[in-house]
Amino acid sequence: MTVGKVVGTVVATRKDEKLIGSKLLIVQDTEPDGTLLSRYTVAVDAVGAGVGELVLTAAGSSARQTNSTKNKPVDAVIMAIVDSIEVHGEVLFQK
């Protein structure tokens, strides 16, 4: 999974019918301490994440393993909201 920050939203009226009701969020990749990187992806939200939160995103076919994304044409899903990240015994991020 990839650590990233929810930074925005995408509105799309015309879309595959299976996507109706899916919330599309822009997630920017981060370092484990929350530092923003220059890569981003658009992911479907499966856990009620909001702008500003650090999240985990699963990609590929794994993105279709949640109840809200099953059989849908989506290749990225937010499946967890990060509370804290600890690296080498040091807390790098705390919500």
Next chain:
Amino acid sequence: MTVGKVVGTVVATRKDEKLIGSKLLIVQDTEPDGTLLSRYTVAVDAVGAGVGELVLTAAGSSARQTNSTKNKPVDAVIMAIVDSIEVHGEVLFQK
């Protein structure tokens, strides 16, 4: 999913029989504000997208989850046309 702009079309007479009738579009990756990047992909269109429109593309096995791509040898599908993108409370793109 990846944000990109439809910039062109591919014509291919000789192709796998499952691809007959599929529209093949060239999609160039963009930043969330629509700025063109130097990467591009060829995707099957599932939503009636046209050249110049900002779209979302799903890759991998997820590209086969639309009615128009099921069981076909395609690894990228346009599954939404972007109306607007908002990042950090600012509208970066508006159709």
Next chain:
Amino acid sequence: MTVGKVVGTVVATRKDEKLIGSKLLIVQDTEPDGTLLSRYTVAVDAVGAGVGELVLTAAGSSARQTNSTKNKPVDAVIMAIVDSIEVHGEVLFQK
């Protein structure tokens, strides 16, 4: 899908038994106008492509959706031969 040019062939006598009879081609990635890039892949040919032709390659599980690659351990398939590519109304490639 990726646009690329067939530049060569691979001979492999010792291989997984499911691959017997599959033609293995070296495909070099190109820009939409056919300009060669420095990336290449080895793909199974599903459409009778030859060295020098511009083709589309599908990757991942999608590479196994043709009759000639079903259930085989291959992650790239040539599924179309490009006739022409048009970007922003200009013909960049014509066979």
Next chain:
Amino acid sequence: MTVGKVVGTVVATRKDEKLIGSKLLIVQDTEPDGTLLSRYTVAVDAVGAGVGELVLTAAGSSARQTNSTKNKPVDAVIMAIVDSIEVHGEVLFQK
């Protein structure tokens, strides 16, 4: 598979229900001799790995082939703990 070192942990209370009980570890990619690279991923642990150990990570749908990750929305799993790595007849890493 990718060789990496377990360097930390992620705590996430709010997550997809299928992830309850899964241990989420931060794995930093390494060279075969254990030298740390600047890429990292978050993986589910399937073998009882601990911080400081060199491990193998499987990505994509393959990450869902262990008993602890089946049908879960996870795209990376630690499926082996490395004892030793030998390259060109030289032992580069020994636990």
Next chain:
Amino acid sequence: MTVGKVVGTVVATRKDEKLIGSKLLIVQDTEPDGTLLSRYTVAVDAVGAGVGELVLTAAGSSARQTNSTKNKPVDAVIMAIVDSIEVHGEVLFQK
């Protein structure tokens, strides 16, 4: 598929039970002429490859389509040993 050279082995006693008996090899990516690149992967051997041989590796779910990798948590498999590679009519590699 990716062309690479088998350069080493990985020993892992503690691993997912489905991996018992699988040979884990380090494969370094190469140019079509066998020149080593700086990328490498760990792959399961399905064809009896040895250190020093040029091989083809299939990645992702396709890596699970051989008899020796079916349903296993592995994302890379060596599925062919290269005899020769010819590019633009010139033999770049000959075993």
